Amino acid sequence: MQKVLIIGGGIAGVEAAIYYRKEGFKVELISERSYVFIYPIAIWIPVRTAQFDDVAFSLDQIAARHGFTLNIDQVISINASEKTVTLKTGGIRQTDHLVIATGAAKMKHEGLEHTLSICGAPEQSIMLREKIDALIERGSGKIAFGFGGNPNDTSSVRGGPAFELFFNLHHHLNKLGIRENYEMTFFAPMPEPGARMGDKALSMLKRMFEKNRFATRFGKKIKRFESDGVIFEDDSRLEADLIMFIPAGNGSALIKESDLPLNNAGFIRINDYCEVEGVEGWYAIGDASALEGPDWRAKQGHTAEVMARNVAHNSAITQGLKAGTKKTYQDHLNILCVMDMGNGAGFVYRNDKKALLLPMPIIGHWLKIGWGWYYKMSKMNYFPRIRGM
Template identity: 75%
Template sequence: MKSVLILGGGIAGVEAAIYYRKEGFEVELISDRNYLFIYPIAIWIPLKTIPFQKATLSLDKLAARHNFRLTIDRLISINGAEKSISLESGGLRIADHLVIATGAAKMRHEGLEHTLSICGAPEQSLLLKEKIEALIERGSGKIAFGFGGNPNDSSSVRGGPGFELFFNLHHHLSQLGIRDNYEMTFFAPMPQPGVRMGKKALSSIETMFKNNHFGTRFGKKIKRFETNSIIFEDNSVLESDLTMFIPAGDGMTLIKESDLPQNSAGFIRINNYCEIEGVEGWYAIGDASALEGPEWRAKQGHLAEIMARNAAHNSAVAYGLKSDPKKTYQEHLNIVCLMDTGNGAGFVYRNDKKVFFISLPIIGHWMKLAWGWYYKMSKMGYIPRLPGM
């Protein structure tokens, strides 16, 4: 039986493990933690809408369900020329057939330790919960949420979860009857954060900001973060008792230090079939890869899953297990987002041919909660996977 080694236990890595098994490969998945963290629904952990455990899925259970091998270890280095990897506990491993789904690092900002991120380490969602609870107990305060950019790769910006948590926190404070006691400000270095989602979505966000008296600091680069403030490039100051900030993605250090082909941000260069340039039998998918395409392209979970399935299919073709044509990821480049607000949601879709936004008051929130259940059940194979979901 043909075998494959998959690096990373996130959305992309897990999907790859499942689909490589379906293609008949023997699979080993290496992850530095024993659970899959479901980032799209982690926005509700800080507000106690769901407990932390509800946003996780055991890799042990997934491995048993789909019959792949799970190894918990930390990746230390990668060498494409020698087709080898080095693990903290497992030492040197040779891998003729490999899928890199390790995700991305984060852009470094001075004073980043003074912030918390809903897209960072899973534990930060719990720290955000503690900070929010303390601020509510205090009875008033200044709240600043934002996200950053990467000048070397615009696809690595991830602002949606920041908007979602911001709107959910507003809704939560409103339900408690104390919203007027808090200054809420959103900041980003772009003049129009969210513009990649299209004009209608941007207009809806701007309307929410205006109607709910949110402050904004847009179009100014971030100079540094301090204990209770954000300093911008013009030395203006935004005071904050709680700063939630999502840095843009950046290439991981171990990728930047490797001999793998990279773009200027340190993401792995691949062709349209997710094959790493110049390293036969090696693939890169999800946030670890360098996406080509239109300026609005974005790294999202659904695209990572498509890349994972394509890599499994293309590997089967390459190894003669099937005679179908190879599959490409470019044709699937789009933005799909159900942006939750706590009391509803907005559905965003964009590709090269169309852009639309649908407001879903009340029901949208319940649809996203239902998606979290569906995601876990379908990953475990308890219910069928719906096309496009």
């Protein structure tokens, strides 16, 4: 039986493990955590719509269901020329067939320790909940949410979850009848955050901000964060008791310190089939890889899953396990988002041909809750996978 080593236990790595098993490979998945954290629904932890255990899904259960080996360990170095990875406790591993799904690091900002992120370490979702609870207990406060950019790779910007948590917190405070006691400001260095989703989605965001009297600070680069505010490039200041900030993705130290081929942001250069340039038998998928494509391209979970399924399929062809044509991720490059607002959602879709927005009052929120259930059930093979989800 052909063997594959997959490093990274996130959405991309889990999908790769499942589909390599479907293709008949013997699979070992190495993950630093014993669970996959379902980031798209983590937005509900800080506002108490979901608990941490609802979002953290045991990798043991998935591994047992699909018959792959789970190894909880940390990869501390990668050597492409020698085709080895070194584990913190498991030593040096030689592998001719590797899938790198280790995710990305975050852009460094001065004073970042004064912020919390819904896209950071899973534990930060609980810390955000505690900060929000403390503000509610206090009875008033100033709240600042935002996200940053990476000039070396615009695909690594992740603003959607910032908007979603912002809207959910607004809804949460409204339900408690205390929204008027809080100043809520959204900030971002780009003039029109959310523009990559298309004109219709951008217009909807603008209307929502106006309707709910949200303050904004757009188009100014972030100079630093302080314990009680955000300082911008012109030395203007945004005072805040709570700062939720999602830095743009950047190449991790593990990847940057390797001899892998990298782009200017430190992501792994791949071809359309997710094959690492110049390293036969090695693949990179998800946030660790350098996506090519239009300016609006974005690293999202569904794109990572497409890449994972493709590498399993392409590997089976390369290894002679089946006949067929290799698949490219470029054929599936799009933006797909159910932007949850606590009491509804907006369905956003964009590709090279169209950009659409479908408002979904009330039902949209429940559809996203349903997607969380579907993710778990489909990964366990209790529910058939729906094409495109």
